[in-house]
Amino acid sequence: MIDPVYLDNGATTPLDPRVLESMLPHLGGRRGNPSSLHAFGDSAREQLEQARERVANLIGSSPGEIVFTSGGTESDDLAVFGLARSAAPEKRHAVVSCVEHAAVREATKRLHSEGFEVSWIGVDEDGLVDPDRFVASLRPDTALAAVVWANNEVGTIEPVQELAEICAGKDIPFHTDAVQAVGRVPIDVAKTPVSTLALSGHKLYGPQGVGALYVRDGVSLEPIVYGGGQEKGLRSGTQNVAGIAGLGTAAKLASEEIEGRIAHERELRDRIMAGTAGMPDVSVNGHRGRRLPNNVHLTVKGVEAESLVLVLDSLGYAIGSGSACSSGGHKASPVLLAMGRSEREAFSVVRITVGKDNTTEEVDGFLEAFSTAVAQLREISPLYAG
């Protein structure tokens, strides 16, 4: 059998061989603790600071504003809880969009159960947050606001520039989850006044288990992990040096290659969109223009997502069913429900996310397999009258 084709880069990207190369020295041979004073420690610390510089460079921050974490979820949790707990005691209100990744959504729900009032900001049918509704929800006692940079399921890019400026003007801390966006959308925190920004290594051709939170100078944050005071006290625990080195390399490569990647991914994405546009009862979810360059999110009428993913898997193509995080149980994605879809529609969605290494041939082969799989499943579907 030929190698399966991977079109689920929104779940995780392949590890770039150049990234792997840069990690290997830290996994074997001389290893030091970055907190140690001796030469071993020095060497590890050097790696750490080089990576910090590279990540900072990718998003336009200064290295001192980067906190390394175990990944996107920890970064989001640190931001949500950290901002909430460092706010003045009378500030017990949060403004959060309905299309957040589970990391922000669940952390916010936890805040709510701890007594926070939460204003959940709805979206239009394309998943776009309405800035007017957002502004109207901000109050003097708002401790934080959070809106995802680009939604992980449907790929819609939110008006973060505008929202961040509004919050900056009112002195309200603003967090954005940019896990899907970093490396695929130009980001410059020097121009976009977010307070905190979460990113992850493995969506960026880096290793899994490592991420970072950008924390703007002057923004105060309570840690959620206590211990030896590493990462300026914001994230105690000996750093994952190999992982962080890999993240650094991935960030460096992204900075260098971002324009080419965007162009390539966009071309493949549009090819899939054009190919599926001709298929009956297949429609695109998410905003057409304000969209991640690698994301195609489809409703396939009369076909349940998991079965479609597995039939395609048997044909050698790996795609995502809805959101990778919510497909474990048969629960409709809250993001799609927020976009006004019915539960039934929400069970019939798949996500195809291309990457920098996919080819036109792979995409063409996918389109053929997709068409075959959909036809086969519709033939046995009681909910599709073709």
Place this chain on the structure above:
Amino acid sequence: MSDRYSAQVLDHLVRPRHAGELDDPSGRGESGDAACGDVARFTVGISDNVVAEVRYQVYGCAACIAAGSALAELVDGEHLLAAARVSKDDLQDALGGPLPAGKEHALTLVLDALHKAFEDHWNSKSGEMLFAEQGGRETGGKSVVAAMSGGVDSAVTALLLKEAGYDVAAVTFRLHDGEKGSRSCCSPDTVLFARDTAHRMGLPHFTLNLKALFDRRVMQDFVGSYSEGRTPNPCVACNAHVKFHASSFLADELGFHHVATGHYARVDDGPTLARPVDESKDQTYVLWPVPRDLLSRTIFPLGEYRKTEVRAIAEERGLAVAYTPESQDICFIPDGDYRSFVRKQVTAEPGDVVDDAGRTLGRHAGVVDFTVGQRRGIGVSAPTPLYVTEVRPRSGQVVVGRKQDLEVSEVGVRDLNWFLDPGEAASVQVRYNGSPVSCTVEEETDGAWVAYLDEPVVGVAPGQSAVFYTGDGERVVGGGVVASRGS
């Protein structure tokens, strides 16, 4: 249990067997709903009780699609009795072992759709005027259709018959919409529970949809009785027109000889009904209307056991039903509030509360709220307690009096079903929880009978059953309905 699908599941997913829909099926069944995320549909072609053709469709996860395919393969070409015996465990084996956690509902979903297709098949054979003309056929063979409600009595009934060497087919009736569970894939459901119980005993299980029949013969009669000042007994109406006829229909279709239920009673020569071993559970009072020809093919295995023994048998054999609570209420009014139930169906007209001399003592909100013998809720204060002695639906009057005014020493009985010579009637029971009273009977000109009681009784309500017993008190001579005064 693994998180991944087995090779068999993936094979059925990628190469589904018997996919599609029959153009002119004998039966069609659907289960699940789109909001649950899974829908299964089966169409079957049945001839001579053999599943000659089967097609399935599924919208749902891979497990559901594969389960549908595997189930279709298991039942294709099989006799209905074998097809209806295929259990969740059999299906799981065909799919290469336990499904991943959270996917077990796939087995229930597709089995339910197939069984609904069988149900549709039976219903299209019986027609809407179901079973009215059903009669018994020859008896003697060791095959029996056992009615199974999901409770402990009917489960043990089926089990005892199986252990006695009978070929047993279990049947559950859909009688009304008050049953628990609307999403069969998600919630507990009486039919699903009964099916699981039957399958665990290795028995084929069928379902018959009797909602139209039950509505017409039992529920409408129940509601109508209150409007007409009578006190109905819906279990009697069900035994008279529904349960035994439906079981007998299925027995005839399957070529089976007997029918069985979990009632506590015995069938004696005559045939007639005889009291069970456990007199505290005696149900002969509600079984009097079962037609003779149906009774002649009926077996009541529990007539030989005490209730405590029945529970012990269920526990010993590991039946999950062993611990189900005793059902007391009318099955279609689970909360027991039958007044509210009746009031939802009829418009009650206010009227007068009067004494036996016709003097108005007060007002009431509707005759449907009253039955003869009732003491509470009359709304008129008096030095001695007042009882309802008569309900007059035409004039809207509720007559009240003292307790002794309720005493009667003769009872009119109509709609009789005699098992033995009426001359053998030595006593009569006029209430479910009452005791028989010595009497003599006499036929009137219009087919009705009168029972002359040796001593007066109170609380004889029109609409209730009057059941006559033999001199030794052990056997039922016959039964009928207590007639309204003056009717």
